[in-house]
Amino acid sequence: MLLIFIAVVAPPQRGERRLIKRAQGGDVGAFEQLLEANGPAMRRLAYSMLGDEATMDDVLQTAYVRAFRALPKFDGRSSFGTWLHRIVANAAVDELRRIARRGEVDLEALEGRAAASSPDIGEASDTRMDLANALAGLPADLRIVVLMVDAEGYSYDEVAEVVGIPPGTVASRLSRARAALRPVLEARSEAA
Amino acid sequence: MTDRDEELGRALRDLPAPPHREGFHAELRARLEDEVASRRTAKRRAWRPRLVPALAGATALAATIVLVLALLPGRVDRGIVNEPAQAAQVVERARAALAGVRSLRATLVVRQRLNEQEPLTTDRLRVALTDRGDLRVLGSAQDGDFYYSARDAREVQLELPYAPGSFVTRGVAPGAPDGLIGDRRLGLQAAAITRALAAARTGTVREETVDGRAAYVLRADIPVNKLGYSGDRLEVVVDRQTGFPLSVRETLQGRLVQGFELDDLRLNPSLPASAFAPDYPADATVVDEGFRTVPFSAAQARVGYTPIAPRALPAGFGRSVTRVATTTPSPTGNEALNPPSRDVVSTAYRRGLDTVIVSTRRTGADPDAWADPIASGEGNLVEPERVRINGGALRGATANLVLDPRVEPHVYVVTDELVVTITGPLTREELLAATASLG
Numbered sequence: 001m002l003l004i005f006i007a008v009v010a011p012p013q014r015g016e017r018r019l020i021k022r023a024q025g026g027d028v029g030a031f032e033q034l035l036e037a038n039g040p041a042m043r044r045l046a047y048s049m050l051g052d053e054a055t056m057d058d059v060l061q062t063a064y065v066r067a068f069r070a071l072p073k074f075d076g077r078s079s080f081g082t083w084l085h086r087i088v089a090n091a092a093v094d095e096l097r098r099i100a101r102r103g104e105v106d107l108e109a110l111e112g113r114a115a116a117s118s119p120d121i122g123e124a125s126d127t128r129m130d131l132a133n134a135l136a137g138l139p140a141d142l143r144i145v146v147l148m149v150d151a152e153g154y155s156y157d158e159v160a161e162v163v164g165i166p167p168g169t170v171a172s173r174l175s176r177a178r179a180a181l182r183p184v185l186e187a188r189s190e191a192a
Numbered sequence: 193m194t195d196r197d198e199e200l201g202r203a204l205r206d207l208p209a210p211p212h213r214e215g216f217h218a219e220l221r222a223r224l225e226d227e228v229a230s231r232r233t234a235k236r237r238a239w240r241p242r243l244v245p246a247l248a249g250a251t252a253l254a255a256t257i258v259l260v261l262a263l264l265p266g267r268v269d270r271g272i273v274n275e276p277a278q279a280a281q282v283v284e285r286a287r288a289a290l291a292g293v294r295s296l297r298a299t300l301v302v303r304q305r306l307n308e309q310e311p312l313t314t315d316r317l318r319v320a321l322t323d324r325g326d327l328r329v330l331g332s333a334q335d336g337d338f339y340y341s342a343r344d345a346r347e348v349q350l351e352l353p354y355a356p357g358s359f360v361t362r363g364v365a366p367g368a369p370d371g372l373i374g375d376r377r378l379g380l381q382a383a384a385i386t387r388a389l390a391a392a393r394t395g396t397v398r399e400e401t402v403d404g405r406a407a408y409v410l411r412a413d414i415p416v417n418k419l420g421y422s423g424d425r426l427e428v429v430v431d432r433q434t435g436f437p438l439s440v441r442e443t444l445q446g447r448l449v450q451g452f453e454l455d456d457l458r459l460n461p462s463l464p465a466s467a468f469a470p471d472y473p474a475d476a477t478v479v480d481e482g483f484r485t486v487p488f489s490a491a492q493a494r495v496g497y498t499p500i501a502p503r504a505l506p507a508g509f510g511r512s513v514t515r516v517a518t519t520t521p522s523p524t525g526n527e528a529l530n531p532p533s534r535d536v537v538s539t540a541y542r543r544g545l546d547t548v549i550v551s552t553r554r555t556g557a558d559p560d561a562w563a564d565p566i567a568s569g570e571g572n573l574v575e576p577e578r579v580r581i582n583g584g585a586l587r588g589a590t591a592n593l594v595l596d597p598r599v600e601p602h603v604y605v606v607t608d609e610l611v612v613t614i615t616g617p618l619t620r621e622e623l624l625a626a627t628a629s630l631g
Binding site for chain 2: 026044
């Protein structure tokens with residue numbers, strides 16, 4: 001919990017602030033260093049939400065360019081990672097909406113996009129594999145909510161704003177997502 | 193409200209993510225370099241360093257000065273005056289003073305702590321502003337010297353400590369959500385703390401003695417930013433004799449987050465337009481944000497639709513300037529996530545040192561893609577009050593009214609054709625009246 005707290009609210013440190021200043025001044029290399037420090041978290045977020053490697057890369061490129069464009073507006077009172085996180089999450093939601101529109105289906109119907117293309121998790125435990133598969137099998141609208149709230153620490157209000165649904169809907173979708181994922185964790189506990 | 197499953201969250205965060213495809217970083221670098229190049233050619237997108245909050249704070253205080261002057265210039269009865277009628281009376285009594293201020297010069301002492309771990313820093317800035325909209329902030333150790341000339345729609349930043357050279361930005365919009373004017377938007381967010389208090393009448397005012405001087409002290413609890421470092425209480429100390437602020441303090445559990453103090457205040461000094469338009473080096477980086485000053489009546493020919501204007505603004509506000517842009521340098525909204533702005537008309541209405549900005553832009557293909565264009569800052573989520581508009585060109589549409597301590601009071605309306613904003617130090621009723629009078 002402490003780690004998550006730090007990840008969500010940690011303010012910019014001196015070294016990061018210098019990089020931000022340089023990046024705000026147009027230094028692409030400085031911006032790339034900022035991305036490098038946050039890359040794994042952003043990949044995890046984008047992949048988990050989108051469930052597809054190619055789409056993850058496309059969305060992250062879009063999000064990073066947006067972030068570079070918006071960087072002059074970054075006022076430094078939250079961490080760069082927090083700020084970037086919101087941009088990536090928004091870009092992923094945009095992409096899911098686009099997919100839904102293109103296919104003339106609802107977000108809820110975008111089920112299991114990732115099921116056939118789970119990442120190579122190497123020697124990951126069966127539980128991680130099971131959880132990855134269970135997550136990939138969720139409809140996108142449930143996946144987004146559980147990732148944003150439980151994994152990333154967003155409040156219901158924040159998710160509501162990003163996804164564009166009422167907070168009550170966030171709560172109900174979260175409940176459904178947990179109901180689907182919780183048995184995987186509980187099976188692990190029982191096995192242990 | 194957040195009800196978080198910590199165990200599930202940990203397990204989800206532990207899931208692996210695939211690496212990027214080959215060539216991802218090279219593609220990204222090429223796109224970023226294109227961005228930089230497009231800024232430098234100044235055709236589509238402006239490029240300039242931003243002012244850090246300390247300097248933005250200067251504009252904040254400048255605006256706060258105006259507000260406090262407006263808020264508390266008259267006699268206030270002893271004790272707390274937090275009854276709505278009394279607070280409103282104080283505000284209304286004060287507004288007459290606002291219109292009389294033509295210019296201001298002062299030394300501004302800015303103290304701030306960027307976050308919990310950082311030490312308090314102090315900057316002494318020489319600030320000047322006029323009722324034309326000019327702004328000058330000199331002597332910042334962090335940000336060098338800054339000038340904005342309303343006449344020329346141009347900003348000049350000289351002697352920046354953190355980037356070589358000087359920067360000139362021309363074609364600047366007159367205000368939010370497009371015109372940052374030295375990131376004055378951020379400044380206005382801070383200033384809006386007091387403005388919103390005035391609008392919402394949520395603060396208290398008490399007569400106290402501060403540093404041996406009779407003063408009015410305005411206090412209010414403010415919501416803490418969920419993601420960033422911010423205060424939970426605001427306190428504005430106003431000299432009772434002069435009606436000007438002695439200090440503005442934002443604190444978190446009693447610890448200073450940021451504070452402004454005003455020294456050497458001079459009202460209505462002579463400040464010609466040239467005082468805000470310095471010479472700059474020939475090798476300065478010059479960029480263009482794309483806004484051009486036009487008569488309001490000529491705006492339609494530039495943007496292809498009939499611009500709208502409020503018929504009901506508080507007494508004394510008059511149209512100051514209209515600028516138009518076919519595109520703008522950065523999308524609006526938090527993290528700049530709104531769709532690109534097209535065919536923007538932005539008009540400033542001024543009364544003394546105060547400004548109301550009315551802007552319109554094309555909605556584009558997806559009205560649902562628009563969030564509040566007047567960004568309220570990272571991690572500061574504001575739920576607007578939704579009000580059906582009962583008159584004017586937008587009759588029947590929904591106005592999103594935002595009165596929040598960290599953002600300038602404003603209304604935004606998204607129709608199928610236009611996104612409309614009204615931003616300024618107005619009350620709820622005044623904002624709604626202005627919105628219903630658009631035509």
